[in-house]
Amino acid sequence: MQRAERVVVLALDGVHPFELGIPSRIFGAADDRYEVLTCSVDGRPVRTNADFTIAVEHGPEVLATADTVVVAAIAPPHITAELPAEVLAALAHIRPETRVVSVCTGAFVLAAAGFLDGRKATTHWQLAEDFRRMFPHIALDPDVLFVDDGRVLSSAGAASGVDVCLHVVRKDHGSELANKVARRCVVPPWRDGGQAQYIERPVPQSSAAGTAATREWALERLGEPLALADLAGHAGMSRRTFARRFGEEVGMSPGRWLIQQRVTRARHLLESTDLPVDQIAGEVGFATGASLRQHLHAAIGVSPQAYRRTFQAAR
Template sequence: MRHVERVVVLALDGVYPFELGIPSRIFGAADGRYEVVTCTADGRPVRTNADFSVTVDHGPEALRTADTVVIAPIDPWSVTAELPDEVRAALALIRPDARILSICTGAFVLAAAGLLEGHRATTHWRLADLFRSMYPHVPLDADVLFVDDDTVLTSAGAASGVDACLHIVRKDHGSELANKVARRCVVPPLRDGGQAQYIEQPVPEPTATSTAATRAWALAHLGDPLTLTDLAGHARMSLRTFARRFNDEVGMSPGRWLIQQRVFRARHLLESSDLSVDQIAGEVGFATGTSLRQHLHAAIGVSPLAYRRTFQATR
């Protein structure tokens, strides 16, 4: 029988209703691969940061049964360095081998419980300075949508919880199912860039040209040996203007973005085709199979053959 991953979502006082529902919505659309239940730290209803409270069917004992635990975010005003006793006791019930995901301010809860020791993390960019002041020993990257650090994942604000949950589906079952889930939920299967594109900054000049059309063109020509000059030429901008505009819109350099997209396309081909590693490298624009191996290992820590064995077996 196919294993069904049990996902337990912990709702704390001050929880954000939107983010609380993300795990059920995303994992619930994954063809029965996940079971999602919601609990509170003491089994009682919790107030949200909106004008209503929520009542759930499970208490903290559900955390003992979790393969994956999701810590839903709480209102920043509820963030404290010391956790309430019932919350700390509830978190202590999580099995050592369970995977843990926090959304937005949920990272503060994990840090306060000592669950981010030895892990990199992220949280909402507006709270990055507060997080660093409270937990200076936790390496924080406020420029990304989520961080996957082995069995502990942290995500940034609001909709980045969608990105992180889709990432888990992709990691567990491959991009084909993750893309299907994304279509069902009418969300992008993989968003470009990181939080940098959402950080408040001066509004661009009215005459500024977007790089969106050039990004779409590049995705249609990933197999070509694209250079920064090619991209800037397509956008009809100088190299400097294009690089600056691209980074403002996407949150990373054009070169890094191209590599990210090529690796993503290569992963899909490894899962869905019988092409050789060298053939896939050519299809996605890497000069050699060796180059593909290096970039894939840097991105996800495995070789193309190991990745293919895992996800073709899953299929």
Template sequence: MTVPPGSLHRVVVLALDGTVPFELGIPGRIFGAAYGPDDEPLYEVVTCTVDGRPVRTHADFSIVVDHDATALATADTVVIPPFGACQPIDRLPEEIAAALALIRPGTRIMSICTGVSVLAAAGLLDGRPATTHWNEAAEFQRRFPRIRLDPDVLFVDDGDVLTSAGAAAGTDLCLHVVRRDHGSEVANRVARRVVVPPWRDGGQAQFIERPVPEPYDEGTAPARAWALEHLDRPITLPELAARAGMSVRTLTRRFQEEVGMSPGRWLSRQRVELARHLLETTDLPVDQVAHRAGFGTAVSLRQHLHAAIGVSPMAYRRTFHPQGDGETVPAHAAGGAS
């Protein structure tokens, strides 16, 4: 769902009994910080409960809202944060099912962390990809075997239904949606305004508890920082290993542990993100964008960009460049970056 320029997109957040305050506030904080070129707000965020009454939070206080579930019928996007004991539910309570029935067909629906269980219990994820907090993944998969669960990513974008992992991954997902709706420039401004990274490398693997933590020192961070400054040139594994002061084998293992992916995949992702930025913010010919991003040729850039987000460089530029014609970029699944 790409938001047309000049329209105010309505995001409705459903606060259920036992809602978790941190995640409940993420949509308002991220979408509420998104402004257009004339400093106009791009989203309206409202919060509702099933019956309009106050609900208890997972903390030691309750919240009062201004809307009941009828607000869901007015939503362009619905967000469901985690609630209760953050455990998956098998069956939707009648009142929640009735509330979800008010959502119009075609409305984008998002979940944060274990809020995904509402979507799962409603049958909205059967046969579709999704994610949830790594600590709940095994139990979630047991309860909902028809869902193609990916516990390694920070979020999954499956077009009209999007799911995210634990707490902060809700921020990643909301920023991804802003980027999908309005481009990287707007999303990056939001990230700066709320002082969070515009995207995070890797997936949930980097956050999973390990029985014996390893002393990483600086790990692969210096090598990654150097690589980001030299994406326009070929970068080899031995080169990265030398920058990190470790063997290729150790570098590969540390990359997987620290950012959740191999060095080659990480480099490819960074190059795609740089190419997207150049396509959005410059008028450089596609072959020059390919060169600066380290793909070498326009053909290689086209292949990598299509594999990552499903469109060609020119189609992407027409959508997100200030002079673009508004062509829609298809949704795609994403891991740590978008």
């Protein structure tokens, strides 16, 4: 039985309770693969941005024992370009090899502490201009749900903390466990990090036809050639109307969504089977193994063989 990886969540004054609880909820549902601890800069209770205070069990010294540190979101009035001395002292406990994740405005804390120097990052889209003004040397992308820049990851507002934590589980232990965690927490198992933060109409009006049923239909037929006309025809819409409504509901084009779903299915097959790459390509709807290699490399930066070796070794 492998050692549980330790995740330490840092709660700062003004913390959002919802975002603070995300790591414990997601990593805690991962079949004992993670141990989640919560700390403050001094081990004392932390005032939230709600009408209550949270008592924590640990002080900053526990950060030195973490495999992953998560900095939870804080309310905007608590954001500063220069961190208080006690926050800097707490963050100094983090070892150089530790993975660091921010949720929402936690990116401001990482930026002020130097963790984001020379890296890409994201934060809540409403605070993008504040971030750029305070940290002009950091490459900010406010249009995505999360950014994975190797050892340091950052996510956008609120629920995107769920996405980045599931992404970490997927990176560490594969899509089968990540999907199981998502089912247990009743959340979508996969939202692409590059998906738009702000979707024009995430919940369609009840009187309007949506694309959800067609997406489910397409997921059952990923191995078949699916054109925009096929999707629109199933939804009973013109291609133009379907593409517009799809973008409003999902935040990306139907073509990009299909590629994302095919890559996700291919990753699961690479992890869980010994099928040849060309056969997997056919199973998920890519014309050739070369096409699968191209799209997988674009999505996660590795070849199918390298990806499979990683998870075979983990098993």
